[in-house]
Amino acid sequence: MRLLVTGGAGFIGSAFVRRRLAATTDEIVVLDKLTYAGNRANLAPCEADATQARRLTFVRGDICDEPLVNSLVAETDAVVNFAAESHVDRSIIDAEAFLRTGVIGVHVLLEAVRRATETGRKVRFVQVSTDEVYGAVHEGSSVETDQMAPRSPYASAKAAGELLVAAYGTTHGTDTVVTRGANTYGPYQHPEKVVPLFITNALDDAPLPLYGDGRQQRDWLFVDDHADAVGFVLDHGRSGEAYNVPGAGLRLNRDLTAAILELLGKPWSLVRSVPDRPGHDLRYCMDGAKLAALGWQPGVGIDQGLADTVAWYSANRDWWQQAKSGDWAAYYEHQYGRRLAESVEA
Ligand code: NAD
Ligand code: TDX
Numbered sequence: 509m510r511l512l513v514t515g516g517a518g519f520i521g522s523a524f525v526r527r528r529l530a531a532t533t534d535e536i537v538v539l540d541k542l543t544y545a546g547n548r549a550n551l552a553p554c555e556a557d558a559t560q561a562r563r564l565t566f567v568r569g570d571i572c573d574e575p576l577v578n579s580l581v582a583e584t585d586a587v588v589n590f591a592a593e594s595h596v597d598r599s600i601i602d603a604e605a606f607l608r609t610g611v612i613g614v615h616v617l618l619e620a621v622r623r624a625t626e627t628g629r630k631v632r633f634v635q636v637s638t639d640e641v642y643g644a645v646h647e648g649s650s651v652e653t654d655q656m657a658p659r660s661p662y663a664s665a666k667a668a669g670e671l672l673v674a675a676y677g678t679t680h681g682t683d684t685v686v687t688r689g690a691n692t693y694g695p696y697q698h699p700e701k702v703v704p705l706f707i708t709n710a711l712d713d714a715p716l717p718l719y720g721d722g723r724q725q726r727d728w729l730f731v732d733d734h735a736d737a738v739g740f741v742l743d744h745g746r747s748g749e750a751y752n753v754p755g756a757g758l759r760l761n762r763d764l765t766a767a768i769l770e771l772l773g774k775p776w777s778l779v780r781s782v783p784d785r786p787g788h789d790l791r792y793c794m795d796g797a798k799l800a801a802l803g804w805q806p807g808v809g810i811d812q813g814l815a816d817t818v819a820w821y822s823a824n825r826d827w828w829q830q831a832k833s834g835d836w837a838a839y840y841e842h843q844y845g846r847r848l849a850e851s852v853e854a
Contacts, residue, residue: 509534511742512584514571514617515591516540519697520636520689522550523735524588529560537565537580543605544835545594549827550696571613574620581620586632586742589617592669595700596640596662597843600786603661610665611672618676618684625682633673633684634742639727639752641667641688644789651795652688652750659787670750677748685745687738690755690794694731694813695820699828700839703728703814706765707821708828710774717844718854720784722762725791727755730808730816740804754796757810762854767811771818780851782844 511528515521516538525536540546554560569576571591581587591613593599593606617633624631642650643657658667676682693703706716737753745751759767765779796805808816821828 509585510583511536512539512580512587513537514539514587514589515546517542517546517548517550517566518590518594519545519550520692520731520734520738521590522696523694523731524590524738525551525564526553527732527735528739529554529563533563535563537567537584539567539569539571539577539580540591541570542568543593545698547696547831549830572608572616574616577616577620578623581617581624581631584631586634587617587621588634588636588738588742589614590636592666593662595698596660597700597785598839599660599662599665601842603665606662606665607668610669614669614672618672618682622676622680622682625680630683632742633676633682634738634745635670635673635684635686636738637670637686637688637750638663638666639688639690639792639794640789641670642792642794645791645793649754649793649795650752652752652798659789674748683747685741685747686750687741687753688750688794689734689737689753690729690792691726692729692731692734694817695824696827697731699831702761703764703768703817704821704828706768707772707818708832710769710772710778711822711825713774713778715848715851716765716779717782717847717851718761718765718779719782719788721781722760722765722854724761724788725758725793726761726764727793728757728759728764728810728813729753729755729806730813733806733808737799737804737806740802741799744802751799751802752794752796753799754794754806755810756806756808756813758793759810767814768818771815772822776854779854780848781854782847782851
């Protein structure tokens, strides 16, 4: 297959590209804007392997760029869309880029697929979405037929993107599938997200800013599992369907933090309880029966995945120090400066 992987230089997209090039004979074109979150170094392992490098093309560009997207979609069998602004806290600071990429960008991709399909070609569109479209789930677990109830600007942009995908399936007969992944962690994740933020801060003996009482709960999905699930749905998903991709370990943020510190041999005194994220979703939890019935389940448990992740960040200081350069200091001060000044013992 020839795949167009948008956002393929980010955290999950690059894992998808690395694993897909290694496991198949697919040819992949990555289209990525290289925002602060994108990093070509994430594809270096593929570029260092001669047989994989021959099947990988990198294009720096925006999914909102219609002529560029049209020309790339004209040459592909499927589009796998990872491109998005992905950090909830940044969407609270300024949501515009979330909407531009998450709604207009998705529309540009869908239009290109529709046009290609109208010329008689088969092009599948995979939209990588999130458990956050369900909103906070105080008990039980979300099933795919539940109504979307997003609560952050990030989650609303993702839900809007999904609605557009569904509309193209219904109205134009576009071949679409959607994955709704759980909180993902693993190597190459930007250190703005909680797992790498806490690992890298702890490695530097810097404070770990735990929001509120830390009793929020997430279901943690290892990045390789998330990438493989997207590939599985690309290959086997039924057109028009959405699939939950649950994690392999529900954890309170406090317990996740304690596990990270234990792996690093660092003290709990590094943890500071800081003023909470506005509109903080208390809990996400999805039912994975639909994807399991299709033949896929996560393989990496949270204990193993976390140990591997801690080992990777410990061994790849250059990678995350580069991610913590540029605008990082300004972002960190804006997001955490006052919070840490007002922090209390956790
Ligand atoms: P990320 O922020 O690490 O990567 C996003 C990538 O998209 C970056 O490489 C960035 O440069 C690129 N990008 C952003 N805007 C673009 C644009 N307009 N045109 C082209 N490229 C653009 O994100 P991630 O964590 O890898 O998430 C990937 C996808 O998975 C996102 O759609 C996200 O909503 C979804 N998701 C993430 C998680 C998670 O826990 N990280 C969980 C479920 C779903
Ligand atoms: O400094 C922090 N302190 C803290 O307590 C940060 C950054 C987070 N947290 C808490 C908030 C959440 O309860 O940790 C939990 C996880 O936070 P994030 O890593 O920001 O992830 P979350 O908001 O849950 O969203 C993630 O999962 C779903 C991804 O960022 C999304 O892209 C994905 O769709």
